[in-house]
Amino acid sequence: MTAHPVPSEFETRTNATYDALMWALSRPGLIRALPGQGPAQIVEALIDRECAVHCADTDLAALVARTGAAPVAPEAADHLFVSALSPDLPGRLALGSDLHPEHGATLVAPATLGQGARLRLSGPGVDGTLEVAVGEVPDGFWTGRDRVLRYPLGFELFLVDGDRVLGLPRSTRVEVL
Amino acid sequence: MTLQSLTRAWEPMSYGFLDASAKREIRRKMLKAIAVPGCQVPYASREVPMARGWGTGGLQISCTLINPRTRIKVIDQGADDSVNAASIRKFLARVSGAPTTNDALEADLIQSRHRVPEEVLREDQVLVLQVPNPEPLRPVQPNMSIARQMHADADYGRMWLQLYEQIVRSGRVMQGASYPSLVNGRFVMTPSPIPRWDVPKLHMARHLTILSAGREKRLHVVPPFTRVEPLVFDDVPYRVEDHGGLTCQRSGARGYFMNEIPQDDGSSIHEVSDSDLGVKTIRRREGEAVAIGATWYENGEMTS
Amino acid sequence: MAYVATRGGERAMEQSQRLFRAEMGAITPERVAEVRAAMPYLVDRVMGEASLYDQDLAALALAQTGGELYEAILLLRAWRTTQPRLTVADPVTQEGLFTHRRISAAFKDIPGGQVLGPTLDYAHRILATEVLKGETHVPAPVEPASRPSPARQPSVAAWQADNDLLTAPEPDTATGNDIPDVTREPLMFPADRAHTLQSLARAETGGVLALGYAAQRGYGQAHPTVNELRLAEADVVVRHPRGTRFSAGRVKVSQAEVVSKQGEALGLGFSATLGWNEVKVIAAATLDLNSNGAPKGSATEEEFFLYHTEGVESSGFCIHFKLPHYVTFQSSLDAMRDAKAKRAARARHAEPAE
Missing domain, CATH: 1.20.5 (Single alpha-helices involved in coiled-coils or other helix-helix interfaces)
Structure with a gap:
């Protein structure tokens, strides 16, 4: 074998998407660039028939269905794609168990990054504390998140604004300033 | 739906060897491992064209992350020229076309067995450590399901007891490499069989460390800026290997982790374990303008 | 330069592979065909442990590795992992098997009859040294029975369940992609039933035998009676995209049921694998029989035997100790x-x- 394989367009896109997600979650609060616009690329990079997905984003529904993932209620989902966050959503998410914290859900939602409510972040991946402005997240979501997290149980949140993404793992403490 | 949408063009080998579904699974598991630092996340761990126990866990992570622009460095026991490191580097380049380097400063992705490079890693770098045994509790509990329950309960009493018994018996903690360490104050992890010298490099580091055990099908992560605290008693401090005062006979480098080379006359000489640091030190001594990055240890002492 | 150049290591690696193959000579299509024809039981064993049914690929793997079994199986497993999953075949049922050999130690005769089939069980194990002196050993031709035994037969456990001697296992209703797949998910404990049976099916024969034998000698509580041992061929029935179901071919399979008295009922242990490998399925069924309630850390505990009979993992780890x-x-x-x-x-x- 002489020539090495060449990545397809799909491989290149999903590889770059994952790179952004990985660093977004590793350095909570630092906004990363996605290769394209919107959450569809996250579906491509992460979701297949091995997943249980709750999709409340009509623009994504067809794409999610094509992945073969099982469509489920929020409580049973390992991945959720929503068109808007609501204060009661954290209380409906899978948080994992003591034996399997990794069974906590991943939630992908739109938000405005760089303007809106100021949040102070701390925890793993944050060098001390970090302030970030996030809009389009309803009042009460952050307190709802705070209420349900019982580390190491919890859920991960990706906020997508066009071609930018911000990650908030369960290990991040969020204070609304 | 058309037949076209259900199929894809035939390829003799997927880019990066692993197919898209294997990569997606590893991506999902890596994200969870980042979110819960030090927690062992089970993953499918597909078979790869290398024997189990030879870096198949690290290889699957590298194969998932790699793209044609990822500059890769592969080391084994600190050396780029070890045959197994050469074999893995060759495989990664072959399945991805990615460029390779021996220089830790140039690398985007470093796959390593048993060492963390001596030069400080940056916040855009990923260190992938090969892990033979992901379970720090195995010496006190070989059964994986019981050990998992102990992690769930944060029940590390037997771990502490074992360390205490070593101190009573031998006057010190006898753990060599793989020193059990508490991550983010919650999970005890094995840092993989890196020497004690290297464990402090993971504490509040700027780079991302992904530890992957292919045979045991578990991965865990130390994100940047995360506490990694070796298990120690307040009155018995953590001790790295006593290498701070040793000098490399080949390069003259001093104050780094060394390989001991027994000599015919019964004595030993030492050479620096981080082979590329040794090479760069020699090149600099010979008058070349070589960039050597800041190192975690200076004059044999860890700088925080 | 004081350090060994990387190139030197690569050259050494290349030459070491050449040395390994130097005495084997060329790998030709004829050699592969000969391995396949001459050593069907070895090919079967390799296919079972690789969990990949393809006699040509298995024979090629054997030829390519000079019969280094662990290497041959790793080669096939690494090839298998890259293959797309096109479909999931219909379940194979015991009564649907095209049966070549089927014996029971539990009863003198059984519904459907004892079928001795192909075996060396009653051969005198005398080496045919005349072949080395230049003679050809031609096996005597088989004389067919006047009445062929029925090709398809029920299982002995089914008769026992009908007669209230054992509780038949709950049918597993998972189908298609919902069937847990140990090659795509990590093994966790307590294991899915599907994962247990899949792991035993692809376990290393020697490892299964060692632990199964330990259980049979008394390190397990249950002494197995071979309820039924069967060598058969199974149709691989798949669905055409147009909806037609059809057999894409037959694969050789082995299966064993072993039972032992557990209180007032019989306990049942089961194992099946690709290819014909009697030792493996009897030993594996013995482990299955003993696993229920086995003490943690004992040889008959599921976690213990499933981890330690995984041939690619155990052999890989064993040889990794050669690394610096x-x-x-x-x-x-x-x-x-x-x-x-x-x-x-x-x-x-x-x-x-x-």
Whole structure:
């Protein structure tokens, strides 16, 4: 074998998407660039028939269905794609168990990054504390998140604004300033 | 739906060897491992064209992350020229076309067995450590399901007891490499069989460390800026290997982790374990303008 | 330069592979065909442990590795992992098997009859040394029975369940992609039933035998009676995209049921694998029979035997000890020398007081 394989367009896109997600979650609060616009690329990079997905984003529904993932209620989902966050959503998410914290859900939602409510972040991946402005997240979501997290149980949140993404793992403490 | 949408063009080998579904699974598991630092996340761990126990866990992570622009460095026991490191580097380049380097400063992705490079890693770098045994509790509990329950309960009493018994018996903690360490104050992890010298490099580091055990099908992560605290008693401090005062006979480098080379006359000489640091030190001594990055240890002492 | 150049290592690796293959000569299509034809039981064993049914690929793997079994199986597993999953075949049922051999030690005769089939069980194991003196050993032709035994037969356990001697296992209703797949998910404990049976099916024969034998000798509580041992061929029935179901071909399979008295009912152990491999399925069924309630850490506990009979993992780990470990070794030496020095210092310190 002489020539090495060449990545397809799909491989290149999903590889770059994952790179952004990985660093977004590793350095909570630092906004990363996605290769394209919107959450569809996250579906491509992460979701297949091995997943249980709750999709409340009509623009994504067809794409999610094509992945073969099982469509489920929020409580049973390992991945959720929503068109808007609501204060009661954290209380409906899978948080994992003591034996399997990794069974906590991943939630992908739109938000405005760089303007809106100021949040102070701390925890793993944050060098001390970090302030970030996030809009389009309803009042009460952050307190709802705070209420349900019982580390190491919890859920991960990706906020997508066009071609930018911000990650908030369960290990991040969020204070609304 | 058309037949076209259900199929894809035939390829003799997927880019990066692993197919898209294997990569997606590893991506999902890596994200969870980042979110819960030090927690062992089970993953499918597909078979790869290398024997189990030879870096198949690290290889699957590298194969998932790699793209044609990822500059890769592969080391084994600190050396780029070890045959197994050469074999893995060759495989990664072959399945991805990615460029390779021996220089830790140039690398985007470093796959390593048993060492963390001596030069400080940056916040855009990923260190992938090969892990033979992901379970720090195995010496006190070989059964994986019981050990998992102990992690769930944060029940590390037997771990502490074992360390205490070593101190009573031998006057010190006898753990060599793989020193059990508490991550983010919650999970005890094995840092993989890196020497004690290297464990402090993971504490509040700027780079991302992904530890992957292919045979045991578990991965865990130390994100940047995360506490990694070796298990120690307040009155018995953590001790790295006593290498701070040793000098490399080949390069003259001093104050780094060394390989001991027994000599015919019964004595030993030492050479620096981080082979590329040794090479760069020699090149600099010979008058070349070589960039050597800041190192975690200076004059044999860890700088925080 | 003081350090070994990377190139040198690569050259050494290349030459070491050439040395390994130097005495084997060329791998030709004829050689592969001969391996396939001459050693069907070896090919079967390799296919079972690789969990990949393809006689040509298995014969090729054997030819390519010179019969280094662990290497041959790793080669096939690594090839298998890259293959797309096109569809999931219909379940194979015991009564649907095209049966070549089927024996029971539990009853003198069984519904459907004892079928001795192909076996060396009653052969006198005498080496045919005349072949080495230039003679050809031609096997005597088979004389067909006047009445062929029925090709398809029920299982003995089914009869026992009908007669209230054992509780038949709950049918597993998972179908298609919902069937847990141990090659795509990590094995966790307590294991899915599907994962247990899949792991045993692809387990290393020698490993299964060692632990199964330990259980049979008394390290397990249940002494197995071979309820039924069967060598058969199974149709691989798949669905055409147009909806037609059809057999894409037949694969050789082995299966064993073993039972033992557990209170007032019979306990049942089961195992099946691709290819014909009697030792493996009897030993594996014995482990299955003994696993329920086995103490943690015992040889018959599921976690213990499933982890330790995984041939690719165990052989890989075993040979990985050939890799350099001088960093970890140095780290241990440092702790040892320091502890020794401390002890000596304490002894020196204690002396003047005496």
